[in-house]
């Protein structure tokens with residue numbers, strides 16, 4: 001699915017490229033972490049594949065808040081930049097909320113600026129739905145999962161994934177309007193008690209905790225649909241890196257499932273594809289909004305000259 005989304009992005013970006021606009025993603029990455037390096041590399045590779053420009057703006061983990069704010073404002077004003085993402089999580093001295101708010105809502109391709117995210121929570125159409133929830137909706141749509149009336153369990157309550165997908169699926173009309181919502185959603189997190197009955201009753205389980213193998217075969221019902229968004233690492237001497245990536249769901253549980261997404265090779269690549277879809281959308285929005293302004297400025301300049 002992620003391949004075919006990338007192919008359609010490449011096709012659809014032809015018209016905007018013909019007008020001389022190259023969609024351009026800026027990733028702000030603070031700190032140093034081999035795993036995050038790999039996610040950022042995936043984003044770069046996907047951009048290269050569809051002919052988008054990619055810029056990595058990297059900072060040491062000791063960087064101060066105002067320095068990052070300045071960079072975000074700079075990219076927000078740069079008309080050659082379509083989308084900006086701030087790679088999360090951030091080092092402790094930084095306040096992610098105020099940094100995210102500095103990203104222009106028109107370039108907020110992660111959909112995390114409150115101006116965008118609040119639309120989703122109010123059941124309105126948002127310019128940018130966060131990439132992972134958007135990918136999950138696309139997955140459910142393409143495979144024909146009937147959300148209405150279903151029992152859904154979401155594990156993890158981040159803005160990036162858990163809380164947002166839980167909100168979307170519970171609504172009647174979803175903000176990306178591709179499918180109908182109307183699920184009964186349980187949002188489970190680290191303080192939840194007695195979680196087994198909800199898990200066992202779930203038609204769909206979406207797990208985004210990062211606790212490897214948290215969900216076992218015995219926890220789920222026969223024929224459940226499993227979407228694994230968890231990423232963690234276990235020791236594995238046979239790998240060059242010495243570690244192996246695992247999801248939240250014990251692969252033994254796949255045997256009982258009607259359908260599942262594995263880790264790796266599931267939601268991760270889909271997230272990247274949906275991110276690029278948002279970058280293309282951002283480029284279109286800005287071509288409409290900035291271009292006439294730019295042309296106006298150029299016209300005024302040339303009139304001044306003459």
Ligand SMILES: Nc1nc(=O)c2c([nH]1)NC[C@@H]1CN(c3ccc(C(=O)N[C@@H](CCC(=O)O)C(=O)O)cc3)C=[N+]21
Nearest residue numbers: 038039042085086087088089110264265266268269271
């Ligand atoms: N502001 C923000 N936006 C994000 O979208 C965001 C973020 N912060 N912080 C970190 C998470 C993680 N993330 C992934 C992207 C691609 C893969 C991916 O492509 N994974 C491959 C394997 C990658 C590998 O081999 O290491 C797979 O699952 O098959 C995984 C995870 C985006 N994130």
